[in-house]
Amino acid sequence: xAASDTALRDHAPGQRPGGISSSLLGxxxxxxxxxxxxxxLFGAYFTIRAAATTWPPQGSPELNTxxxxxxxxxxxxxxxxxxxxxWAIRRGDQKWLARWLGVTLLFGLTFLAMQGNxxxxxxxxxxxxxxxxxxxxxxxxxxxxxxxxxxxxxxxxSIVLLRARNGQFTARYHDTVEMASYYWHFVDVVxxxxxxxxxxxx
Amino acid sequence: MAITEVRPEAAPSGSPxxxxxxxxxxxxxxxxxxxxxxxxYLVNSxxxxxxxxxxxxxxxxxxxxxxxxxxxxxxxxxxxxxxxxTMIFLFVIPILAGFANYIVPLQxxxxxxxxxxxxxLSFWMLPLAGVILYSGYLVGGTACAGWxxxxxxxxxxxxxxxxxxxxxxxxIIALLLVGTSSILGAVNFITTIFNMRAPxxxxxxxPMFCWTVLVTQLLVLxxxxxxxxxxxxxxxxxxxxxxxxxxxxxxxxxxxxxxxWFYSHPAVYVMVLPGMGIxxxxxxxxxxxxxxxxxxxxxxxxxxxxxxxxxxAHHMFAxxxxxxxxxxxxxxxxxxxxxVKFFNWISTMWxxxxxxxxxxxxxxxxxxxxxxxxxDGVFLASPPVDFxxxxxYWVIAHLHYVLFGGSVFAVYAGFYYWFPKxxxxxxxxxxxxxxxxxxxxGFNLTFFPMHILGLLGxxxxxxxxxxxxxxxxxxxxxxxxxxxxxxxxxxxxxNVVMTLRRxxxxxxxxxxxxxxxxxxxxxxxxxxFDSLPEIHSERPxxxxxxxxxxxxxxxxxxxxxxxxx
Numbered sequence: 009x010a011a012s013d014t015a016l017r018d019h020a021p022g023q024r025p026g027g028i029s030s031s032l033l034g035x036x037x038x039x040x041x042x043x044x045x046x047x048x049l050f051g052a053y054f055t056i057r058a059a060a061t062t063w064p065p066q067g068s069p070e071l072n073t074x075x076x077x078x079x080x081x082x083x084x085x086x087x088x089x090x091x092x093x094x095w096a097i098r099r100g101d102q103k104w105l106a107r108w109l110g111v112t113l114l115f116g117l118t119f120l121a122m123q124g125n126x127x128x129x130x131x132x133x134x135x136x137x138x139x140x141x142x143x144x145x146x147x148x149x150x151x152x153x154x155x156x157x158x159x160x161x162x163x164x165x166s167i168v169l170l171r172a173r174n175g176q177f178t179a180r181y182h183d184t185v186e187m188a189s190y191y192w193h194f195v196d197v198v199x200x201x202x203x204x205x206x207x208x209x210x
Numbered sequence: 211m212a213i214t215e216v217r218p219e220a221a222p223s224g225s226p227x228x229x230x231x232x233x234x235x236x237x238x239x240x241x242x243x244x245x246x247x248x249x250x251y252l253v254n255s256x257x258x259x260x261x262x263x264x265x266x267x268x269x270x271x272x273x274x275x276x277x278x279x280x281x282x283x284x285x286x287x288x289x290x291x292x293x294x295x296t297m298i299f300l301f302v303i304p305i306l307a308g309f310a311n312y313i314v315p316l317q318x319x320x321x322x323x324x325x326x327x328x329x330x331l332s333f334w335m336l337p338l339a340g341v342i343l344y345s346g347y348l349v350g351g352t353a354c355a356g357w358x359x360x361x362x363x364x365x366x367x368x369x370x371x372x373x374x375x376x377x378x379x380x381x382i383i384a385l386l387l388v389g390t391s392s393i394l395g396a397v398n399f400i401t402t403i404f405n406m407r408a409p410x411x412x413x414x415x416x417p418m419f420c421w422t423v424l425v426t427q428l429l430v431l432x433x434x435x436x437x438x439x440x441x442x443x444x445x446x447x448x449x450x451x452x453x454x455x456x457x458x459x460x461x462x463x464x465x466x467x468x469x470x471w472f473y474s475h476p477a478v479y480v481m482v483l484p485g486m487g488i489x490x491x492x493x494x495x496x497x498x499x500x501x502x503x504x505x506x507x508x509x510x511x512x513x514x515x516x517x518x519x520x521x522x523a524h525h526m527f528a529x530x531x532x533x534x535x536x537x538x539x540x541x542x543x544x545x546x547x548x549x550v551k552f553f554n555w556i557s558t559m560w561x562x563x564x565x566x567x568x569x570x571x572x573x574x575x576x577x578x579x580x581x582x583x584x585x586d587g588v589f590l591a592s593p594p595v596d597f598x599x600x601x602x603y604w605v606i607a608h609l610h611y612v613l614f615g616g617s618v619f620a621v622y623a624g625f626y627y628w629f630p631k632x633x634x635x636x637x638x639x640x641x642x643x644x645x646x647x648x649x650x651x652g653f654n655l656t657f658f659p660m661h662i663l664g665l666l667g668x669x670x671x672x673x674x675x676x677x678x679x680x681x682x683x684x685x686x687x688x689x690x691x692x693x694x695x696x697x698x699x700x701x702x703x704x705n706v707v708m709t710l711r712r713x714x715x716x717x718x719x720x721x722x723x724x725x726x727x728x729x730x731x732x733x734x735x736x737x738x739f740d741s742l743p744e745i746h747s748e749r750p751x752x753x754x755x756x757x758x759x760x761x762x763x764x765x766x767x768x769x770x771x772x773x774x775x
Contacts, residue, residue, distance in 0.1 A: 030324045030405045037397045041435045048439025048469055055465050139451025142460035
């Protein structure tokens with residue numbers, strides 16, 4: 009019908025020459041929405057804190073800053089390993105991709121275990137629960153949603169790890185690894201924000 | 211990652227299907243084709259439109275007389291809560307996403323959405339959400355604190371004989387699903403528009419509908435998750451002993467309003483920007499002129515989107531907790547880009563060869579009705595006026611002129627306009643015009659008198675009123691208008707059924723439109739295009755059909771410029 013038709017094969021999905029691939033762009037957009045979700049939660053925290061006369065409210069337990077600093081170090085280190093995994097596959101090194109992913113996963117799960125232990129101690133020894141006033145609601149909701157995101161990231165990572173062990177990624181095709189790394193770094197940054205908010209900010 | 215291989219040469223045009231045949235029901239239930247998903251969005255949303263419309267008839271019937279006739283106060287609270295929630299979250303937002311689903315990939319010359327399976331997931335969450343929302347009627351009452359579900363009312367739940375209060379939890383879960391559907395849809399639309407445009411289809415050659423969808427989906431992407439956060443806080447308060455919105459335990463009740471409106475005000479633009487896009491597609495076609503001020507239109511759309519994030523607290527003037535001058539000023543300011551659009555629409559029609567087919571009638575209906583709604587809103591932007599009119603029927607008039615006079619008219623305009631694309635057949639003009647005039651008359655009879663009721667001080671969300679002033683007469687007029695709106699859908703549905711049963715087909719491009727969705731067959735093949743014309747402007751089909759005149763014109767321009775130097 010047209011004087012000169014354009015072949016459609018030249019622009020199959022996600023194959024536009026140059027620019028960011030569709031899967032990576034999709035991940036970036038999804039993370040943008042996650043930022044806004046946590047933005048809502050942080051907004052709630054600071055709104056309530058700004059209106060409070062004493063903070064933390066009277067009767068709140070002393071949070072264990074040292075313990076959480078170790079957990080923070082574990083999670084931040086896992087992000088470094090994640091990046092080493094990405095750099096490995098960019099070189100085409102499938103073996104070290106799988107190894108670094110495994111270490112990342114291990115550190116992520118360690119963080120979750122530490123957080124669970126912290127919750128257990130706070131709830132049993134200090135009687136500090138989600139229902140013990142607005143401070144408890146904020147603490148467990150904000151850190152809990154973060155923990156759920158670490159768990160989701162770990163599940164994602166496990167699938168990527170299995171695929172990596174099957175040799176499904178190469179230096180040219182490894183968008184999924186990049187996606188997992190974006191997500192993992194994002195979750196890491198959220199934790200740094202949460203740690204600063206609950207443990208450092210006086 | 212799914213890789214779609216397209217081999218147009220393997221599927222000669224006119225062949226009904228590629229590959230294997232499946233049972234039609236199975237095919238529809240499992241499809242990832244954006245066109246089928248788009249149609250399912252439209253049908254699903256229209257069903258919820260009908261349900262919520264029925265609830266509105268119940269509301270109007272109860273209000274026809276002072277006193278309690280048909281519904282108790284509790285039932286009435288549930289009626290207007292479900293009416294508002296359904297209309298906004300299960301009708302207006304998804305039906306516009308349905309048009310975007312069907313039309314955007316075609317308009318940018320793409321084969322499908324960027325993530326077809328995510329697209330199917332986004333759709334299927336909606337009927338599920340609807341079922342969860344309405345299952346409240348089976349477990350002792352639905353949500354009942356209005357579509358805004360302000361605490362403390364939404365926290366305490368409804369009380370009364372046989373009322374469980376579970377409805378508010380179902381409401382939260384349903385809206386979490388709708389929100390997730392919207393967010394995934396936004397990721398999909400934005401990626402599609404950025405990454406899947408055909409060669410030559412630059413951003414500034416995209417049809418205006420695609421631009422409005424892009425801005426809309428950016429709003430959805432950034433605003434909806436904030437609403438999700440509010441919903442989970444409310445869910446935790448209600449079920450896990452949280453106290454975010456409980457002042458007695460250190461929470462702040464009005465915080466819900468801030469988070470809720472931070473989403474729900476941008477959501478207002480989510481509900482109207484694509485409608486503006488639809489109208490901007492239709493006006494040029496039926497005026498036989500290009501859209502006036504294309505770039506101004508793009509920037510006005512982006513401006514509305516950006517300003518949309520800084521006006522939320524104008525819903526909360528009466529709480530006394532917000533900075534009135536700032537939010538008032540920003541609200542007045544947002545009328546400016548909207549004014550730019552009106553200027554462009556009128557200039558598009560100015561001295562055009564106007565033809566008033568049904569799509570054009572609805573588009574012009576949109577312009578006139580949405581204008582009234584917008585001006586109502588400017589009144590409310592002024593805090594002293596808002597203090598007087600807050601929570602009166604003036605607000606109901608305003609929001610219905612915007613969402614019915616705006617969005618619903620635009621939805622019908624788009625449906626009449628693109629129905630030939632969906633089915634290969636134009637809807638009947640006679641029934642279409644009957645539908646338009648009945649709806650226009652019914653709509654104005656219902657909602658215009660609400661301005662007067664609001665000025666007289668009748669509060670919204672109240673099931674009964676005293677036989678004071680002239681309230682009874684005005685309410686009865688509105689009830690008659692509402693019934694006329696209900697009747698107006700009969701010619702529409704009859705039109706759709708009769709047209710679909712018709713054996714003969716109309717031509718592929720019956721409106722002689724110039725955008726890319728009309729460059730393929732009607733309905734399009736599963737892979738959308740066998741071939742694409744070259745794209746050198748925002749009107750590729752005009753360039754194609756008028757290549758000779760354009761060449762002459764280009765020669766003349768070249769000669770005159772060379773002559774000048």
